[in-house]
Amino acid sequence: METRKNILRGSLFGALTMPSAAFAEWGLNMPVGVTEISRSVFSLHMTIFWVCVAIAVVVFGVMFYSMFHHRKSRGAKSAHFHENTTVEVIWTIIPVAILVAMAVPSAATLIEMYDPSDAEIDVQITGYQWKWKYDYLDEEVSFFSNLSTSRDAIYNAEQKGENYLLEVDKHLVLPVDTKIRFLLTANDVIHSWWVPDLAVKKDAIPGFINESWTIIEKPGIYRGQCTELCGKDHGYMPVVVEAVSKEDYAAWVATIKAEAAAKADLAGKTWTLDELMTEGEQVYLKACAACHMPNGEGLPGAFPALKNSPIAVGDVAAHIDIVVNGKPGTAMQAYKDQLSAVEMAAVITYERNAWGNNTGEAVTPNQIADMSWDMDRLMTVGEEVYGKACAACHQPNGQGIPGAFPGLVGTDIVMGDIGAHIDIVVNGKAGSAMQAFKDQLSPEEIAAVVTYERNAWGNNVGDSVKPSTVASWNGGEK
Amino acid sequence: MNSFFSAMRSTLSSFLGVQSEKQREEDFTNGKPIHFIASGLILAAAFVVVVMLVVEGVLALAQK
Ligand SMILES: [Cu+2]
DSSP states (O other): OHHHHHHHHHHHHHHHSSSOHHHHHHOOSOOOOSSHHHHHHHHHHHHHHHHHHHHHHHHHHHHHHHHHHTOGGGTOOOOOOOOOHHHHHHHHHHHHHHHHHHHHHHHHHHHHHTOOTTOSEEEEEEEETTEEEEEETTTTEEEEEOBOSOHHHHTTSSOOOTTTTSOBSSOEEEETTSOEEEEEEESSSOEEEEEGGGTEEEEEOBTOOEEEEEOOOSOEEEEEEEOSOOSTTGGGOOEEEEEEOHHHHHHHHHHHHHHHHHHHHHHTOOOOHHHHHHHHHHHHHHHTHHHHOTTSOOBTTTBOOOTTOTTTSSOHHHHHHHHHHOOTTSSOOOOTTTSOHHHHHHHHHHHHHSTTOOOOOOOOHHHHHHHTOOHHHHHHHHHHHIIIIIHHHHOTTSOOBTTTBOOOSSOHHHHSOHHHHHHHHHHOOTTSSOOOOTTTSOHHHHHHHHHHHHHSTTOOOOOOOOHHHHHTTTTTOO | OHHHHHHHHHHHHHHHTOOOHHHHHHHHHHOOHHHHHHHHHHHHHHHHHHHHHHHHHHHHHHHO
């Protein structure tokens, strides 16, 4: 009871004073924010709030005074006049004057808000059902930002965390003290991108580009939401902005680019035999020559020769297997965690063609990647991806929502031609809510989720998809 | 002609939303519909022009 009273007293006090800690704690007022614009928006809001309070005091004051002073018990008689043009003109002119007086400072702020010129960084923001995509136009960095609150927390099977429904897997990282221009659009329906601390709130409309900008003054995490009702999971597409120092931002861009390049190497690039041989020789000398010797002849009695060895000139799968997984109980280790897929492909190709082995066979990084995706791993990862990317529409049990999102149990596509199944997930279905997932999920994730759908919920088709099939789906085009 | 200016006056008052009883009676005894339509169109156009000028003026001020 005592706390109740305190909260009540606190909120009254909070509501009546200028920005104080109470606002932040109880969220009674809008935040002051961390940009010049957000501060002027806040002070406009407070100015207008006090203007409203003053008007209310005057209007209700006159009203209550009149009611009290001219009450019936004192013998007051109501007047029966119909019009008084002078009074009407006065009560029209005064509000107009007040509105104009308020428009002057508002216009100044609005004009500033609408001036995105001289921005140093351009970020395109695209709304999807139900996630945001961020493209850093100057950096060629691009990613999707998905809700990261677990379904268990949403359905009360798990404790809800501090940032329940306001947390995402990838933050929009931005440098402080830099003018950033946002270009907003949407892929399907109208969304709206809102971060209160930046005082940025802008509709994202399919076919249109809206502009907005910000200069963040303080490093920190700023959370927001979609504020345009956009369908079933409208409440599940939060925005998280992470403002960092300029140096940290440069470092972040470098890391994310390196990651993307590493991925592109694996998925997009077609390696020639020569390239693999050159790369392979280096890997061999670094990682293998200590035991198998630079000339591939090994150390008899300890390390086998690879020159003319049954595995190195024989079955490719066995060769890949011993390098990827090693041979337990011997000095031959598993290299899957030590070398990248590209390095493993290169060194295996090298071993199959050096020292007179001359099989002429090239092993691609994709073959290596596929090796590590057996049915179990595809199903496990597939279930995860499904929960994250598909269950919102098709439902966790694959039953869909009749009339809106089809069920995936026993349907023609899911039970039938695997090509059609891969295609609808990779390329989506134009004109429907089924998006193209090729830019949102990796080939591994798509292979996993398609395999999962074909074998979950009693579908039991029994087949599976390899990541390399997905990677080369549209002729290798992204 | 007199009736036209009277219609103009009434249309202006309607922009403000205030009208005297005397003028209302005048409108309904001597007013011609065509005068109200014409003054409505003219004043609406004038209003648009005024709003545009104000916006231009404000933006010009802000450029400085
Ligand atoms: Cu939305």
